[in-house]
Amino acid sequence: MPQIYFEDIQEGQEISELKKNCSTQQLVLWAAGSGDFYQIHYDKDFAQGTGLPGLIVHGALKHAFLGQLVHDWIGPAGRIRKFGCSYRGMDYPGQDIRCRGVVKKKYTENGMNLLDLDVWTENPEGKKTSPGTATVTLPNRQ
Amino acid sequence: MTTANPSVITDEMRAAIGVEGSPSVMEVEKTNCRMFARSVGHKDPIFFDEDAAKAAGYRNIVAPPGFLGTPIFNPTRPPGVPGETGGRGFTIPYKRVLNGGTEYEYFPENDVICAGDTITARTKVAGFEETTGSLGPMLITRRETTYTNQHGKVVAKLYGTVIQY
Amino acid sequence: MAEVFEVTDEIKAQYGKETDPWVYEVTTTSVRMYARGIGSTDPLHYDVDYAKSQGFRSIVAPMGYVGTPVFHPDTNDGTFGFPRRAGGTRLNLPMKGLLDGGTETEYLDYICAGDTLLETSHLAEVKVRGNMVFVTNESVFKDRASGKVVARQRLTSIHIG
Numbered sequence: 168m169p170q171i172y173f174e175d176i177q178e179g180q181e182i183s184e185l186k187k188n189c190s191t192q193q194l195v196l197w198a199a200g201s202g203d204f205y206q207i208h209y210d211k212d213f214a215q216g217t218g219l220p221g222l223i224v225h226g227a228l229k230h231a232f233l234g235q236l237v238h239d240w241i242g243p244a245g246r247i248r249k250f251g252c253s254y255r256g257m258d259y260p261g262q263d264i265r266c267r268g269v270v271k272k273k274y275t276e277n278g279m280n281l282l283d284l285d286v287w288t289e290n291p292e293g294k295k296t297s298p299g300t301a302t303v304t305l306p307n308r309q
Numbered sequence: 310m311t312t313a314n315p316s317v318i319t320d321e322m323r324a325a326i327g328v329e330g331s332p333s334v335m336e337v338e339k340t341n342c343r344m345f346a347r348s349v350g351h352k353d354p355i356f357f358d359e360d361a362a363k364a365a366g367y368r369n370i371v372a373p374p375g376f377l378g379t380p381i382f383n384p385t386r387p388p389g390v391p392g393e394t395g396g397r398g399f400t401i402p403y404k405r406v407l408n409g410g411t412e413y414e415y416f417p418e419n420d421v422i423c424a425g426d427t428i429t430a431r432t433k434v435a436g437f438e439e440t441t442g443s444l445g446p447m448l449i450t451r452r453e454t455t456y457t458n459q460h461g462k463v464v465a466k467l468y469g470t471v472i473q474y
Numbered sequence: 475m476a477e478v479f480e481v482t483d484e485i486k487a488q489y490g491k492e493t494d495p496w497v498y499e500v501t502t503t504s505v506r507m508y509a510r511g512i513g514s515t516d517p518l519h520y521d522v523d524y525a526k527s528q529g530f531r532s533i534v535a536p537m538g539y540v541g542t543p544v545f546h547p548d549t550n551d552g553t554f555g556f557p558r559r560a561g562g563t564r565l566n567l568p569m570k571g572l573l574d575g576g577t578e579t580e581y582l583d584y585i586c587a588g589d590t591l592l593e594t595s596h597l598a599e600v601k602v603r604g605n606m607v608f609v610t611n612e613s614v615f616k617d618r619a620s621g622k623v624v625a626r627q628r629l630t631s632i633h634i635g
Contacts (some may be wrong), residue, residue: 168353191554193348199507200341200348202379226408227375231349234374238353243365247374251412253469299410311508338501343545350547357546379503383520 252299335378572632
């Protein structure tokens, strides 16, 4: 992951996108990684029994995708101070999930170089299924 | 017929605001950091390789964003009151629930969460809000969890919102 | 009928050829997860204080668990987790179907959370029966600190052509 610098960032710029497409296998890996073994994510009969069309991607996995989006963009010397999202729409295995973000505010506070970002996951129809925000610090060019 | 919906916030609920539930302990280890990182699809070696993490200035493998450790699972202990969830279990008339969102705040100036850390989580209700929207009358509950490491440093906070309607 | 796979003399000459070692780690979370996965309710696998009161270093690996191989997305198989490493033997096998043919584990000592093991493996035997190829590998697990062998495993997989 290349290092980016505070001076080079502008409000309104889009951050580098992360594309995901979960296999059902990834949903099982996430169950192991997160400890959430809710069957709607790996047992299709169970999922449909609860009224869902089929298996759905865990909200928390999309939250973690947004964590990766921001972590990879800020580079090794950047730090995440805050990140979070809401779950507004469902995402499904086998379907593209675009993880995207935009710089909303660039400022310094308490000696820190801060950026506020809007981040979100987007489905193939362009709907923002998990809208969220992040606050990061970036280093200065030495 | 009155147009205002009656409040579902009880005195018991009001009294719970700001009161921390019993702590729960989570362990951050190399195996579970890697498993979380692998399941998300992370590629950064600091989440997998101890040497890479140390070369980048960290104490050990780094907990990926969103990972706060694994709670100690022990089926041989009697099930306790889920105090660590801080105020869950109020009886209110709304039967449906939505996850309104989660936000993590990190304090890297205090410490970065790494393999080898033991994290203690304490949750409290931060507040209740009532509103009426497209789903009808709703109760919004905000909870805050504070995560402290084995050195007593606050390493993260979680702000969670639950919508009942 | 042509055999689905031929066990040549060259393959037989590979039996016993060791791979480079790989690190396997035993942690409290991984021991508990394995125990939880099999449905064990023995506190020896969950409660560190209890395990120590019974004379163990920490919680004990349930039978069959020999640690988790260090995983890196560049070196480990995404589905089965095994490491791709130097040494050993590579076979070109029919892969229409794959089944687990069995596991035998021999413990020479208790394995506990906190242990780090070094594992090497070698191809032990290849047998063909009809359209099925039985491949047996043997792994040796040594405690990294002491160098002592703590466990051996014989793992058989069935490749269906």
